[in-house]
Amino acid sequence: MKRQIPMLILSAVGTLLVVSVFIPSARHWQEDASLYFDIIAVFAFFLGGGNLIRVHAEKVSRKSAGWIYSVVTLLGFGIMLVTGLFKIGNPNGIAGDISQAGSYFQLLFQYVMSPLNSTMYALLAFYVASASYRAFRAKNTEATILLVAAFVILLGRTALGVLLTNWIPAQFSVLQVPNLAIWIMNAPNLAGQRAIMIGISLGVISMSLRLLLGIERSYLGGDN
Amino acid sequence: MGLIISAVVIGGGLLWMLYLSIKGQDVDRRIVYVFVGATVALAIIFRLEFGEVATPIVKSVFDKIENLPAGSKIVLSYDFDPAMAPEVNPMANAFIRHILEKKHRLYFMSLWATGQSLLSVSLNDVLKPEFPDAKYGVDYCNLGYKAGNEGVLNVVITNFRKMFPSDANGNSLDSLPMFKDVESLKDMDLLISVGGGKPGVKEWILFAGDPGKVAMAGGSAAVSAPLLYPYWPRQLIGLLGGTKGAAEYEAELIKTYPRFKDKSMPALRMMGPQTMAHVVIIAFIVIGNVAYFRSRKKGGQL
Numbered sequence: 189m190k191r192q193i194p195m196l197i198l199s200a201v202g203t204l205l206v207v208s209v210f211i212p213s214a215r216h217w218q219e220d221a222s223l224y225f226d227i228i229a230v231f232a233f234f235l236g237g238g239n240l241i242r243v244h245a246e247k248v249s250r251k252s253a254g255w256i257y258s259v260v261t262l263l264g265f266g267i268m269l270v271t272g273l274f275k276i277g278n279p280n281g282i283a284g285d286i287s288q289a290g291s292y293f294q295l296l297f298q299y300v301m302s303p304l305n306s307t308m309y310a311l312l313a314f315y316v317a318s319a320s321y322r323a324f325r326a327k328n329t330e331a332t333i334l335l336v337a338a339f340v341i342l343l344g345r346t347a348l349g350v351l352l353t354n355w356i357p358a359q360f361s362v363l364q365v366p367n368l369a370i371w372i373m374n375a376p377n378l379a380g381q382r383a384i385m386i387g388i389s390l391g392v393i394s395m396s397l398r399l400l401l402g403i404e405r406s407y408l409g410g411d412n
Numbered sequence: 413m414g415l416i417i418s419a420v421v422i423g424g425g426l427l428w429m430l431y432l433s434i435k436g437q438d439v440d441r442r443i444v445y446v447f448v449g450a451t452v453a454l455a456i457i458f459r460l461e462f463g464e465v466a467t468p469i470v471k472s473v474f475d476k477i478e479n480l481p482a483g484s485k486i487v488l489s490y491d492f493d494p495a496m497a498p499e500v501n502p503m504a505n506a507f508i509r510h511i512l513e514k515k516h517r518l519y520f521m522s523l524w525a526t527g528q529s530l531l532s533v534s535l536n537d538v539l540k541p542e543f544p545d546a547k548y549g550v551d552y553c554n555l556g557y558k559a560g561n562e563g564v565l566n567v568v569i570t571n572f573r574k575m576f577p578s579d580a581n582g583n584s585l586d587s588l589p590m591f592k593d594v595e596s597l598k599d600m601d602l603l604i605s606v607g608g609g610k611p612g613v614k615e616w617i618l619f620a621g622d623p624g625k626v627a628m629a630g631g632s633a634a635v636s637a638p639l640l641y642p643y644w645p646r647q648l649i650g651l652l653g654g655t656k657g658a659a660e661y662e663a664e665l666i667k668t669y670p671r672f673k674d675k676s677m678p679a680l681r682m683m684g685p686q687t688m689a690h691v692v693i694i695a696f697i698v699i700g701n702v703a704y705f706r707s708r709k710k711g712g713q714l
Contacts, residue, residue, distance in 0.1 A: 215570075216570075218566055219566065219567045219570060219571065219574060221563075222560060222563035222564070222566040222567045222575075223563075223567060223574065223575070225560055225563045226558070226559060226560040226563060226564070226575075229559045229560055230559065233559075280581065283581075283582045284581060284582070285528075285532070285554065285556065285580040285581045285582075286528065286529075286580075287528045287529040287531070287532035287556075287580075288532065289532065289536045293529075294529055294532060297494075297526075297529040298529070298533060301494060302494035302497065302530075303494075304494075305493060305494035305495045305497075306494050306495060306497060306498050308495065309495035309496070309498075310498075313448060313452070313689060314444075314445045314448050314449070316693065317444055317445070317447075317448040317689070317692065317693050317696055318441045318444045318445065320693045320696045320697050320700065321439065321444055321696035321697070321699065321700045322441075322700060323700075324696075324697050324700060324701075325700060325701055325704045326701055326704070326705075327704075335697065335701075338697070339694060339697065342690045342693060342694050343690070343694060345634075345654075345656050345686075345690060346462070346683075346686070346687040346690045346691065347462030347463065347464075347683070347687055348687060348690075348691055366467075370467065370469075373638060373641055374641065377638050377641060378641050378642055381638065381639060381641060381642045382642050385642060
């Protein structure tokens, strides 16, 4: 019963939404389903927040490795939650926009969270540079093609690409590095992306059918 | 002068690395990190800038906004987080400047929770100081963030008020003059999503632009831009890819409206460090392969 009821709900809702695409008078079912999803998503926020507190509080109480980072996480979560929930310092009070200039939530977001987040992302440049030196090798034909394409795209995305090849006459402009980069994006990349998208779409269709027919049950947890 | 000093320092360092690699010595990864850091720092210190010209994929977005009649309705969605912001926020700010300069009506919203706060920064740093005459509710409005990802688009494509009964400040949509003739996204003249993750430009195309038959443009982080090429130019009229795309748009904006020349144009400034970093990465690839082929010739393993 624990498995059959969720399967029944999924099949019924899924079938109704598929049918609604083909019946104009039933189109609003999709909107309603999206609104219900929106309401359910709110509960997911509670679950996510609760889970975060539970996991990190356990780590702190057991003094597991790196527990001090969990304290920072819990403090950060608590401070952002309180300042956002009660809109502390918000010029327009509790009814105003949460991200109003001057509110403590916005100040924390702008001057703590944003720089930290951007810094983490920027660190990628160092790893990419290190990987390009150590791992990007022309070991076989496929790797060489990838290497040449990356080379052209990287050059084509800089002013250096223009400087190096702008002497090429207009009738051969396709050989200028920036134009070659555009060609790579528009032809081989496009073909590859389309093939991947078509493959994914076919996969989604078959997986949806499996779900609707009750063949796919992995979402229920367990082995089958 | 700055360019010469940078070229000497970076070129010298690269030659030294090439020498070490040819000799078969391994270059420590920390040296690579220091080298990248120094390259970017030099470009920032000497304010290296390179001229940008809009490519067709960027120019088509610019031309679309430029050629719409004044008063056209444009949605700008902030679908990104602070990690992506340095790359895509300049695009959003350039769009704000261009749209309001052309006297279009601008509807802000966000499918990302973090988008609302980033949008607030743009409103306070760009829109309000540079367009003091723009009136809230008449020239622009902020619908804020709504949870539900593509589900939100699925609803607003037929009914705005069902998903957004009020704007981010709690005002009813009916109280805003710019919403008088707006029922859904289908009433818009152009949709622009700026992002790089999910939901982002792709979801906007699939759930709003394409089914609603509304012109759609996008701005995306460089890493996800290649995924959007299959939609251009039919379902997506144009795309700004990464800092380069943003810089091209800023260059076009300055060329057409010189009054923006003295405004903050971060993408154009960022192209200097990015160009230098790209050159260094290209050099690393070459040096790494020279070392690889040399070791292979000697029968070694690298």
